[in-house]
Amino acid sequence: MCDRYRIPHSFFLGAGDGAWSETDRAKALAYEAYRSSVCANCGTRAAEWDEAQGGDRYAYVTTTVRCVGCELITAEQEQVPDGADGYGVRIGLVPRRQWEQRKG
Secondary structure, three states: OHHHOOOOHHHHOOOOOOOOOHHHHHHHHHHHHHHHHEOOOOOOEHHHHOHHHOOOOOOOOOOOOOOHHHHHHHHHHOOOOOHHHHOOOOOOOOOHHHHHHHHO
16 A cells, blocks of 8 residues: 555655655555545545444535536537547646647
8 A cells, every 4th residue: 555655754754765664654554544434526434424433414514516617527528429439538627828829
């Protein structure tokens, strides 16, 4: 697991020579365990909802947010053809100035 993190934490703190210490390994493993406990979709953890673990079934409320970027991506995605012509097509966003420079 630790090999997914290329640079140890102590290196950023100005300590160490870039080699992984036991503390660096422990931090990486703890972070990986935390990340695996968080829902990739909503960002909450099961324990936050589980009353047996001190959570609350109603710990969060939903909110609706409109993202103009996501709206543009969805509208453009509707133009991608079905079948083989659309395989592998992904829609992304590029800053307008960068797009104009590429085009120009």
